[in-house]
Amino acid sequence: MKLPQATLIAAASVCLAGLAQAETLDVSLPKAVQLALAKNFRIKVEEFSPKIAKAREVSSTGKFDPVLEASYTYSQSEQELRTLSNNLIDPVSLPGGEDPSLFARSTGQEADISIAGLTPTGLTYDIGPSLTINDNTQRDPQYTSYNTFLGFSVTQPLLKNFGTDVNLASVRVARADQAISQWQLRQQVMDVVTDTITTYTELYFSIENLGVEERSRGLSAQLVQDNEKRAEIGVMSPLDVMQAKADLAAREERVLVAEREVKNNENFLKQLVTDEISGLLDTDVEVSQPVLPDVGDINRKRDIARAFELRPDYRQLLLSIQKRQINVVFTRNQSLPQLDLTGSLGLNGIDTNFLSSVQRASGANGSNRNTAWDIGAIFSLPIPNREARGDLEVAKLQSLQALVDLKRLEQAIIVEADNAAGEIDTTRKRIEASRVAREFAQMTLDAAQARLSSGTSTTFEVLQFQRDFATAQVNELRARADFIIAVARYARLTGSTLERNRIILD
Incomplete structure (x- = not known):
C-alpha cells in the first residue's frame, strides 16, 4: 500500500524530532x-588494582614452587687409529676415499629427571635419578656400559640469603602492596563520592545563580x-x-x-x-x-x-x-658474606645392562650398594663490599x-x-x-x-x-x-x- 506524501513527511518529522530529543x-x-x-x-x-596486587602476591610465592626438570643428551666422538696405541681393535673404515683411514668410535647418552626448588629458609635442593649409557669401540671386546644414579644435593646458606626474613621478603612486600591497593580503592571511592556531592551542589548553585541573573536582567x-x-x-x-x-x-x-x-x-x-x-x-x-x-x-x-x-x-x-x-632487613642480610653449606648423597650402579645397573645401585639380589656423597662449603665476600653497604645505608x-x-x-x-x-x-x-x-x-x-x-x-x-x-x-x-x-x-x-x-x- 502506498502512503500519501503528507503522511510520509509527518512520520519523518516525528522520527527526526525523536532523534533530536535529548535524553x-x-x-x-x-x-x-x-x-x-x-x-x-x-x-x-x-x-x-587489588586484583593485580593479588596476582602479584601469588606470583611472589611462585619461587618456592618445585620445578620438574628433564634433559637428554646424545654425544659421539671419532678418533683416527693412527693417533692411538696399537692395542685397539675392530677398526672401521671411514666412508669416502680410496685409502680409508682406520678410526675408533664412542657414543654416549645421558638422561636425567629431577625436582629442584627453594625453601623459605634459603635451602635449595635437587632430587632425581640419572642414566648414562656409553658405547666404546676402543675396548676389547667392544662393550656398552650403563651407569644409574639416584640421589639428591642441597645447598643451605648460613649467612647471606639465610632465613625467612630474606626469602619471604618479596612475599611480604607483595602482601603489603595488596593491602595498599585496597586502601587506594577506598581512597578513590571517597574522592569520587566527595567530587559527586561537590559537583552536584555546584550544578544546583549554578542553576539557581543563573535564575538570579536572569531575574536581575529582567528587573534591569x-x-x-x-x-x-x-x-x-x-x-x-x-x-x-x-x-x-x-x-x-x-x-x-x-x-x-x-x-x-x-x-x-x-x-x-x-x-x-x-x-x-x-x-x-x-x-x-x-x-x-x-x-x-x-x-x-x-x-x-x-x-x-x-x-x-x-x-x-x-x-x-x-x-x-x-x-x-x-627492605632494611633484606639489605642488611645482603651485606653479609656468603657462606653456603653444600652436600649431596646418592646411590650409583654400573653394569653392562640397565637392570643390572639399577640392582647394583639399589643393592638388590645381594649386590653391594654403591654410595656416593660429598659435603663442602662456599665462601664469598666482596672487598670492601661497597655496593651492599651503600644499599643498606x-x-x-x-x-x-x-x-x-x-x-x-x-x-x-x-x-x-x-x-x-x-x-x-x-x-x-x-x-x-x-x-x-x-x-x-x-x-x-x-x-x-x-x-x-x-x-x-x-x-x-x-x-x-x-x-x-x-x-x-x-x-x-x-x-x-x-x-x-x-x-x-x-x-x-x-x-x-x-x-x-x-x-x-x-
Whole structure:
C-alpha cells in the first residue's frame, strides 16, 4: 500500500524530532552518588588494582614452587687409529676415499629427571635419578656400559640469603602492596563520592545563580522600559535611560557567563555519574535542591582519632613504612658474606645392562650398594663490599624518611580536620546571616523602586540596589552550597565518607 506524501513527511518529522530529543537524567543527590559508585570510570579503573596486587602476591610465592626438570643428551666422538696405541681393535673404515683411514668410535647418552626448588629458609635442593649409557669401540671386546644414579644435593646458606626474613621478603612486600591497593580503592571511592556531592551542589548553585541573573536582567530591562516612558513625558533625562541600558548590557553578559557555568558543571556531573561515551553530550541533567546535611556538634578530637584509623593515605603510609623496614632487613642480610653449606648423597650402579645397573645401585639380589656423597662449603665476600653497604645505608635512610613523613601527615591531618570543622561552623552561620541580608536587600530595593516612581530616588540608586539584591541572593545560595561541600570535605578529611553515606565496599 502506498502512503500519501503528507503522511510520509509527518512520520519523518516525528522520527527526526525523536532523534533530536535529548535524553534527560533526573537525579537527586543520593541517586547521583549511587550512579557514581556503579558507573564512574575512575572507580572501575581502580577496582583492577587489588586484583593485580593479588596476582602479584601469588606470583611472589611462585619461587618456592618445585620445578620438574628433564634433559637428554646424545654425544659421539671419532678418533683416527693412527693417533692411538696399537692395542685397539675392530677398526672401521671411514666412508669416502680410496685409502680409508682406520678410526675408533664412542657414543654416549645421558638422561636425567629431577625436582629442584627453594625453601623459605634459603635451602635449595635437587632430587632425581640419572642414566648414562656409553658405547666404546676402543675396548676389547667392544662393550656398552650403563651407569644409574639416584640421589639428591642441597645447598643451605648460613649467612647471606639465610632465613625467612630474606626469602619471604618479596612475599611480604607483595602482601603489603595488596593491602595498599585496597586502601587506594577506598581512597578513590571517597574522592569520587566527595567530587559527586561537590559537583552536584555546584550544578544546583549554578542553576539557581543563573535564575538570579536572569531575574536581575529582567528587573534591569523593566527599568529601561520605565525610564524610556518617563523620558518620553519629560520627567526623566535621557542620561538615566542610557545608564539603565548600560546596566542591562552588563547583566546580559553575566547571564551568558552563568549559562556557561551551568553547562560546565552539568558536563562534570555527567562525567562522574555515567559511563556514556558517544551519548554523553546528548544527555541533559536535571537536579533537585540538595538537603542540608544534619551535622550536629562536631567532636574534633574524636574525629581526628578516627582519621588515623580510616584515612587511606595514612594507612597507606603505614604500610609503606612496613615495606621500608622489610627492605632494611633484606639489605642488611645482603651485606653479609656468603657462606653456603653444600652436600649431596646418592646411590650409583654400573653394569653392562640397565637392570643390572639399577640392582647394583639399589643393592638388590645381594649386590653391594654403591654410595656416593660429598659435603663442602662456599665462601664469598666482596672487598670492601661497597655496593651492599651503600644499599643498606639507602634502605635505612629511606625508612627514617618515611617515619618523618608519617609525622608530617599526622600534623597535616590534625590541621586539615580542624580547619574543615571550622569551615562547617562558619558556613552554617553564613546561611543565617546571608538570609537576613537578602531579606533586607529585598526591602531596600522595594523602597528604592517606590521612591523612583514618586520621583524621590534616582536610576543610579535603583540599579545599585538591584545589584545588591542579586548579590545577596547569590550569597545565600553560595552559603548553602558551601555548607554542603564543607560537610563532604570534612568527611573525606576524617576518613568517614563511606560511613556517612552508608557505603560498604566488598
